[in-house]
Every structure is written in structure tokens, then in C-alpha cells.
Amino acid sequence: MSDITPxxxxxxxFAYGLAPHSRCNWQPNSHYDSxxxxxxxxxxxxxxxxxxxxxxxxxxxxxxxxxDAMIEIWxxxxxxxxxxxxxxxxxxxxxxxxxxxxxxxxxxxxxxxTVKPGSVPGPGGKPQAPHIVxxxxxxxxxxxxxxxxxxxxxxxxxxxxxxxxxxTDRHGTLxxxxxxxxxxxxxxxxIRVQGENETVFFxx
Amino acid sequence: MALIxxxxxxxxxxxxxxxxxRSTVKRSPSxxxxxxxxxxxxxxxxxxxxxAMQEGDNDLTxxxxxxxxxxxxxxxxxxxxxxxxxxxxxxxxxxxxxxxxRYVHNVDQHPAPLDPNFTGAGRTxxxxxxxxxxxxxxxxxxxxxxxPNAWRPNHIHFSVFGHSFLSRLVTQMYFPGDPLFPFDPIFxxxxxxxxxxxxxxxxxxxxxIPDWALCFRFDIVLRGREATPQDADKH
Numbered sequence: 437m438s439d440i441t442p443x444x445x446x447x448x449x450f451a452y453g454l455a456p457h458s459r460c461n462w463q464p465n466s467h468y469d470s471x472x473x474x475x476x477x478x479x480x481x482x483x484x485x486x487x488x489x490x491x492x493x494x495x496x497x498x499x500x501x502x503x504d505a506m507i508e509i510w511x512x513x514x515x516x517x518x519x520x521x522x523x524x525x526x527x528x529x530x531x532x533x534x535x536x537x538x539x540x541x542x543x544x545x546x547x548x549x550t551v552k553p554g555s556v557p558g559p560g561g562k563p564q565a566p567h568i569v570x571x572x573x574x575x576x577x578x579x580x581x582x583x584x585x586x587x588x589x590x591x592x593x594x595x596x597x598x599x600x601x602x603x604t605d606r607h608g609t610l611x612x613x614x615x616x617x618x619x620x621x622x623x624x625x626x627i628r629v630q631g632e633n634e635t636v637f638f639x640x
Numbered sequence: 641m642a643l644i645x646x647x648x649x650x651x652x653x654x655x656x657x658x659x660x661x662r663s664t665v666k667r668s669p670s671x672x673x674x675x676x677x678x679x680x681x682x683x684x685x686x687x688x689x690x691x692a693m694q695e696g697d698n699d700l701t702x703x704x705x706x707x708x709x710x711x712x713x714x715x716x717x718x719x720x721x722x723x724x725x726x727x728x729x730x731x732x733x734x735x736x737x738x739x740x741x742r743y744v745h746n747v748d749q750h751p752a753p754l755d756p757n758f759t760g761a762g763r764t765x766x767x768x769x770x771x772x773x774x775x776x777x778x779x780x781x782x783x784x785x786x787x788p789n790a791w792r793p794n795h796i797h798f799s800v801f802g803h804s805f806l807s808r809l810v811t812q813m814y815f816p817g818d819p820l821f822p823f824d825p826i827f828x829x830x831x832x833x834x835x836x837x838x839x840x841x842x843x844x845x846x847x848x849i850p851d852w853a854l855c856f857r858f859d860i861v862l863r864g865r866e867a868t869p870q871d872a873d874k875h
Contacts, residue, residue, distance in 0.1 A: 438649035438722055440861045441838050442830040444812040445661075447797060449743040453735025453761035454799060467744060468703035468759040473692045473731070497666035504747070510685060510805045520684035522642070522804070535686035558679050569681050573810055576663030578654035578829045580810065581673075584681075598676050630670050639647065639673035640682055640806060 443579035448504045450573075455506060455539040476538040478511075478550040480531040485514015485551035489622045490585065490612065493544040494572065497630035501544025505574035507627075509536045509548060509585075516554030516566075540574075552587065552621075558597045565592035565599070572627060581637040585625050588613045602636050609635045643864040644871060645678060645806040649722060650863070652835035660825035662786050678806065685805035688731040690765050698764035700736075700776040708758035710739025710777030714847065714855040715813070718770045719800060722865035726770025727807075733763045733799040734774060741780030750782050775853065781820060793820040793827060802862035813858045814840045 451458060457472045479487060494505040511534045512518050517527040519534050534553075538546040550568075558564035568585040586593050588611050593599055599607060612623035627635050656668035696702050701712060715734075719727040737743045737760060740752035744759050758777065766772045781791050795812040802808065814827065818840075821827055830836045841858040848855040 438646070438651070438861075439835075439838065440649050440652070440722060440863055441809060441811055442835050443653050443809060444797075444826060444829075444839065446799075446810050447812075448747055449737075449745040450735060450797065450799075452744055452759065453733055453797065456761065468761065470697060470761065470763070471692065471694050473688065473733075473763060474686075497670070500666075502667065508808075510681070512681070518680060518684040520687055520804075522684050523680060533686060556680050559677050564679060564681070567681065569805060571805065571808065574667060576661070576665075576667030578656065578658055578661065578664060578826070580808065581656070581669060582682075582805075598679070601676050602674055629667050634669060634671050636671075637669050637673045639675045640645075640678060 445575060445578050446506060446573040448575040450506060451539050455537055458539040474535065474537040476536050476546075476548050478532070478534065478536045478548065480533075482530065483513065483532040483551050485554065486621065488550060488552045489620055490548045490550065490568075490625055491622060492546060492625040492627060494540050494546065494574070494627045495544060495629065499631065501540070502574050502629065503540055503542045503544055505540045505544070505546070505572060507538050507540070507546045508571040508573075509550070509568050510534060510571070511550065511568040512553040512556045514551050514554055516556045518556070555592060562597050563592070565590050565596040567596070570627070572629070581629075582640055583627065583635050583637050584610055585612045585623070586610050587623060606636050609633060642867065643721065643803055644867045645683075645804065645863045646865070652830060652832045654829035658825065658829040661829055682806050683804050685803065685808065686801060688765060688801070689729070692731065693763060693765060698762050698772075698774050700758065700760060700762045700774065703759055704757040706757040708738065708755050708777050712775070712853040713778050714773065714775055714849070714853050715796065715841065715858060716771070716773040716847065716855065717857050717859040719766050719772065719802070720770060720859065720861045721803065721807070722861060722863065726766070727802055727862060728766055728768045728770055730766050730801045731763065732766060732772045734796050735761045736776065736779040736796040737782055739777045739780050741782030752780070752782065778815070786825060791820050791823070793818040793824050798860065800860055800862060803864045807862040807864045809860065809862055811839060811860070815856065816840055816843055
């Protein structure tokens with residue numbers, strides 16, 4: 437039996453602590469002006485790869501927007517490299533961190549500006565399709581849930597070893613749909629925490 | 641250091657659906673979670689440096705022109721992995737109510753005063769020994785709408801990173817001997833008594849500073865341990 441510290445909910449008031457520069461609704465007066473440690477714009481000047489935007493909403497079991505959720509994303513860079521010592525392959529983008537955080541607004545909406553990740557190695561050396569790991573926190577969630585975003589325009593999804601473990605009729609919940617907004621590719625990815633079309637969450 | 645993150649370590653975590661905490665009813669997954677292996681995507685995670693901080697981020701009593709009202713306290717401790725090795729250079733973020741039990745957040749309508757000298761958010765990075773330290777004021781208890789006469793025990797919210805995205809932890813630190821413990825469904829969502837006690841700080845007389853501030857110690861253990869030969873056999 438392990439003795440790790442148990443998880444507790446992030447609660448409704450995390451924004452001024454964890455996402456003070458986000459657009460969500462916290463007391464604007466007399467606050468401490470901290471540096472933005474973690475934000476929703478991951479793009480660095482030296483980031484290679486295609487700039488993209490990710491938008492979506494977080495919905496509860498009644499399909500109502502969750503207006504006090506926090507999404508964190510973790511991803512590889514455009515070449516499929518993670519900015520972490522465990523990924524010891526050559527990394528061309530020294531400043532791209534691959535981590536972002538967005539708090540939902542009153543409509544349950546979140547967004548990220550980032551670059552599309554490259555393919556990364558999977559179990560047994562098989563490549564994984566480009567994807568982003570999502571971690572969701574909110575009031576009413578006593579522990580975080582993990583899911584993944586895959587891209588609708590990736591043929592590699594068909595051979596992805598993780599998607600292969602998900603029942604086919606639920607694949608759709610993990611696919612973000614692309615639309616072009618001028619030159620910018622925008623991927624829409626809604627997260628349904630519970631109920632019909634519930635997003636696939638991973639037991640990891 | 642190639643750590644592994646056994647799922648069994650999560651056994652004392654709260655269940656997603658904990659009906660006594662009403663907000664879980666519509667915000668917990670109803671379908672079974674899908675078991676997948678840990679790939680490079682899960683075994684890596686964000687790394688922050690000391691450049692992410694600014695001076696004063698870990699002293700919540702010095703973030704405004706004056707000092708906040710309330711009982712000044714020191715909260716410190718170590719971040720460890722499951723092998724009890726310190727986790728150095730990892731980001732620790734906290735947020736809390738003021739001494740009156742009021743959060744600086746528009747959604748908080750508790751009719752207790754805001755303190756113009758207190759925001760209630762702080763951050764720091766652990767040193768090479770996994771040590772962190774904050775100076776703040778003791779947060780007050782506050783009512784919430786979960787059930788009639790519901791009050792949250794005094795607590796400080798903690799967010800910690802660790803060695804990978806799997807070790808990411810958001811939790812709450814409580815204070816020893818709080819009379820509200822038996823009535824709080826969030827605290828009791830951890831059903832194992834010993835595990836619950838791991839969320840309760842201990843009073844630290846030795847590090848209490850005479851004539852200045854009480855001290856509480858809160859050590860945090862994150863997922864992640866070194867693989868053993870037995871682990872390798874399972875593959």
C-alpha cells in the first residue's frame with residue numbers, strides 16, 4: 437500500500453491562484469500581480485511546426501457548461517519531442533515547453549494556442565498518432581481525469597496503439613475537428629464529463 | 641532515473657462519484673475508464689525553473705502595501721516520491737481564503753470581509769532537497785451550499801507537479817484537530833483514515849518563530865517509484 441497524498445477537488449476558486457491571467461471571473465481589485473507561470477498560449481518564437489488553435493467547451497452530465505473547470509494540456513513539439521529529460525532525443529525547440537493551462541469561462545469554453553505536435557513513440561516502438569494529453573479539474577471532481585485529443589485530419593489515427601484500445605463507437609469523443617479560419621487551423625474539442633457521448637477518460 | 645507509476649498507488653484516492661459531495665453527481669464519469677499503458681506522453685511532464693517565480697511569490701503577507709489581518713503562519717515541508725526521495729525543482733502553487741474565510745473571487749458571496757492586503761495565492765519551486773516554504777495567514781472556515789449548515793474545515797489548496805504528468809497532484813492541506821472534519825464530505829471522500837491524515841499538516845513547534853509566527857509542516861508524497869526486478873518480471 438502506497439502512502440501518496442490523496443487528491444482533493446480544485447474547488448470553485450482556483451482561478452486567481454492557478455490561472456490569474458485567464459479571462460475567468462475573479463475579483464479584479466487589489467490583487468497581487470504575479471508573473472504568468474502557466475498560460476493558454478504555448479507558442480514560443482522558436483516553435484517550429486504548424487500553429488493551431490484548440491477550442492472547446494466542458495459540459496456536465498446534463499449537458500450544461502462547467503464554468504469553473506481548468507484544463508491542462510501536455511504535448512510534444514512539432515517534431516514529436518517532449519521538453520522533459522526522459523525524452524532524450526534531440527530537441528530543436530529549446531523554448532517550447534508543451535504545457536498549457538486554460539480556465540473555462542461562463543460558457544464553459546476554453547482555448548489554447550499552440551503548434552500541432554508530431555508523432556511520438558508508443559509501446560513497442562510503434563509510433564503514436566499526433567495527440568495532446570488533456571487533464572481536467574473542476575469543482576465536483578475530487579480527482580483529475582485524463583483524456584487525449586487526436587486530430588481529425590490525421591490518417592495515422594487508424595494505426596494508433598492507444599486509440600486501438602478504445603471501443604470504436606467511442607473514438608469520436610477523442611477526435612478534434614478541424615476548420616480553417618483564414619490561414620489558421622482551429623480544432624474543436626468538447627469534453628463531456630458524463631452522460632451521452634461521454635468523453636473517453638483513461639485509467640492511467 | 642526511470643520511474644514507474646503503479647496504479648495501485650492511487651487506491652486511497654477519492655471515488656469520482658461521491659454523492660455526499662453533491663457536485664460530483666453530474667461531474668463524474670459514468671462509463672468505465674479505459675486502461676491504457678503509460679507511453680512517453682504520460683511518463684514525461686512539464687518542467688519549470690526558478691525563472692518562473694518572482695521574489696515575494698512565496699510570502700503571501702508581503703504582496704500588498706500593508707500586512708494582512710489574521711494569524712501569521714509558516715507552512716513548509718518536503719515533496720517526495722513513493723521511494724521517499726525528495727522531488728527537487730518542482731513547482732508548488734497554493735491558494736486559500738483569507739483569515740475571515742473569504743476568497744478573492746467574484747463567485748464567493750460569503751458575507752465575510754475581503755482583506756485589501758491579502759490575495760491568497762502563492763507559488764514556489766522546491767530546492768534540491770525537495771523543500772518548500774510559504775509565509776501566509778491561517779485561512780478561516782467558511783460556509784458552502786452542499787447541505788444545511790455545511791462549513792469547510794480550514795484548508796490551503798495545493799497544486800504540485802512532480803516527475804511526470806502522472807504525478808500531477810491537486811490537493812488540500814488541513815490543520816490538525818479541526819472540529820469540522822467529521823462533517824466535511826470533501827475531506828471524508830478519502831475513506832481510509834490513515835490516508836485522510838496524510839492531508840492534515842502537523843503543528844511544528846520547533847520551527848515556530850518566537851514572537852512572530854506559528855509553523856505547520858505538510859509533506860507531500862507524489863506518484864512515482866523506481867522499478868524493481870519484480871516489476872520487470874510482470875512484463
